[in-house]
Amino acid sequence: MENETCSHCVAVIGGATAGAEVAHRLAERGILVAVFEQNPRPFGKIEDGLPRWHQGLRAKEYKNIREKLSHPLIHYVPNTKIGHDIEFKDLVDGWGFTCVVLANGAWRDRPLPVEDAEEYVGKGLVYQNPFVIAFNHREDPAYEDETFEIFDDSIVVGGGLASIDVAKIITLSTTRRKLAERGIDVSITELEVKGIPKTLAAHDLSWEDLDLAGCTIYYRRRVEDMPLITIPDDASEERIAKVQKARRSMLDKAGDKFKLRIEPLSAPDELIVEGGRAVGLRLRRTRVEDGRVSMTDDTYERRGPVVISSIGSIPEPIDGIDMKGELFDFVDWTYGRLAAYPTVFSAGNVVTGKGNIVASRKHARQVSKEAVEAYLGVGDAPHEGKHAQISALESAEAIASGVADEATVQPPMTQEQIDAVRVRIRARQSAVDYPGDFGTWMDHAAEPC
Numbered sequence: 001m002e003n004e005t006c007s008h009c010v011a012v013i014g015g016a017t018a019g020a021e022v023a024h025r026l027a028e029r030g031i032l033v034a035v036f037e038q039n040p041r042p043f044g045k046i047e048d049g050l051p052r053w054h055q056g057l058r059a060k061e062y063k064n065i066r067e068k069l070s071h072p073l074i075h076y077v078p079n080t081k082i083g084h085d086i087e088f089k090d091l092v093d094g095w096g097f098t099c100v101v102l103a104n105g106a107w108r109d110r111p112l113p114v115e116d117a118e119e120y121v122g123k124g125l126v127y128q129n130p131f132v133i134a135f136n137h138r139e140d141p142a143y144e145d146e147t148f149e150i151f152d153d154s155i156v157v158g159g160g161l162a163s164i165d166v167a168k169i170i171t172l173s174t175t176r177r178k179l180a181e182r183g184i185d186v187s188i189t190e191l192e193v194k195g196i197p198k199t200l201a202a203h204d205l206s207w208e209d210l211d212l213a214g215c216t217i218y219y220r221r222r223v224e225d226m227p228l229i230t231i232p233d234d235a236s237e238e239r240i241a242k243v244q245k246a247r248r249s250m251l252d253k254a255g256d257k258f259k260l261r262i263e264p265l266s267a268p269d270e271l272i273v274e275g276g277r278a279v280g281l282r283l284r285r286t287r288v289e290d291g292r293v294s295m296t297d298d299t300y301e302r303r304g305p306v307v308i309s310s311i312g313s314i315p316e317p318i319d320g321i322d323m324k325g326e327l328f329d330f331v332d333w334t335y336g337r338l339a340a341y342p343t344v345f346s347a348g349n350v351v352t353g354k355g356n357i358v359a360s361r362k363h364a365r366q367v368s369k370e371a372v373e374a375y376l377g378v379g380d381a382p383h384e385g386k387h388a389q390i391s392a393l394e395s396a397e398a399i400a401s402g403v404a405d406e407a408t409v410q411p412p413m414t415q416e417q418i419d420a421v422r423v424r425i426r427a428r429q430s431a432v433d434y435p436g437d438f439g440t441w442m443d444h445a446a447e448p449c
């Protein structure tokens with residue numbers, strides 16, 4: 001650490017896809033970066049979101065993040081939750097960083113929009129984030145958080161990629177259990193790769209033999225609206241129709257292979273409660289016109305052992321950051337700027353709200369290149385970058401909030417200032433027993449089962 005020559009120090013909050021991307025870009029440009037991560041390992045939703053059967057994708061993304069964070073100018077600070085172990089305001093205003101990048105993702109479930117939903121959490125209502133985390137850690141002896149029983153015929157409310165994974169967790173797990181009862185041992189990954197019908201056929205069984213109902217996803221839009229394939233902003237009518245057709249075909253295939261069904265044009269209206277537990281949902285039929293969803297007068301009931309809400313993830317509030325509804329109150333949504341903290345930028349899922357690895361990485365690259373690097377005066381194309389930054393900041397809201405004043409390139413930090421930041425980083429690393437070397441730390445922070 002002592003021999004590094006840097007012009008600035010930057011803190012990144014969250015070390016996963018978006019955080020690692022920003023940290024690496026800045027380190028490559030001679031910036032000292034401290035990455036504060038709440039967990040021992042920096043893999044975020046790659047480790048605790050993607051169900052474990054995404055083995056290839058997970059391995060690729062682990063390698064990518066690990067390589068990026070191995071840069072000698074990046075100082076990893078694990079087991080440090082900003083807002084809990086270190087106050088956000090202190091980190092931004094007190095530590096001496098030229099700027100701070102929030103890359104903390106979205107770890108809270110959007111509340112199910114029905115009356116008194118929160119009263120029934122754990123009593124027939126389950127949210128996606130803890131459900132998937134528990135599934136991923138089901139064979140991890142060190143896992144101490146909440147666990148969930150997996151029921152056939154569960155009700156899933158959702159519509160994105162994650163809700164399909166939730167439905168698959170149910171049908172794959174219940175199929176595996178039925179096979180185990182017959183003395184047949186098949187792993188979840190094997191079942192996922194081959195699909196349920198083929199796996200059963202290999203054992204001379206059919207789906208009907210298992211006497212399972214499968215799982216239904218209730219979705220407020222049409223099947224072709226499910227965002228499994230992205231429609232580019234400038235897509236022609238013809239292109240849109242093609243993507244919609246491909247989405248329908250993908251879902252048909254997933255339905256056959258994983259025994260899940262989609263009930264479109266259905267929005268949750270009310271929980272059905274009996275004996276203090278949610279035992280199902282009343283749903284309201286919807287209509288989609290010109291891309292807008294409207295409610296009809298038609299309702300129907302659906303009972304099931306559990307309702308799993310998978311309608312999107314939102315950022316966990318951090319003390320000191322103003323919220324607007326369920327989101328951070330950004331005055332600039334391109335670069336995730338906050339009125340009260342002119343030196344803060346934000347990247348990845350915390351801003352995009354898109355549960356998508358590529359979208360997080362792309363956004364992180366854009367924020368780093370156009371805003372942070374321009375701000376620090378280390379961009380590849382400083383004029384172009386600065387121009388982009390200024391135009392984004394010149395929105396009426398940003399100017400009104402004073403954030404636009406920060407469009408000026410920052411003078412380099414003095415050696416004394418940099419040394420003072422290093423001392424604080426090192427003190428926190430010592431407090432969490434971090435050996436000072438990322439490779440050594442990662443070799444010991446073993447992957448849970």
Ligand SMILES: Cc1cc2nc3c(=O)[nH]c(=O)nc-3n(C[C@H](O)[C@H](O)[C@H](O)COP(=O)(O)OP(=O)(O)OC[C@H]3O[C@@H](n4cnc5c(N)ncnc54)[C@H](O)[C@@H]3O)c2cc1C
Binds near residue numbers: 015163348
């Ligand atoms: C079930 C499921 C299936 C999915 N399937 C796919 C898929 O097939 N393809 C795809 O592209 N995407 C998929 N995604 C989405 C994808 O995994 C995420 O969108 C993406 O990984 C987000 O990256 P990120 O870096 O923006 O956020 P995250 O991965 O959430 O990273 C944020 C990091 O910040 C840390 N952090 C949070 N708060 C703090 C704090 N206060 N202090 C310090 N650290 C903090 C977290 O621990 C985490 O490491 C799926 C998600 C889920 C839930």
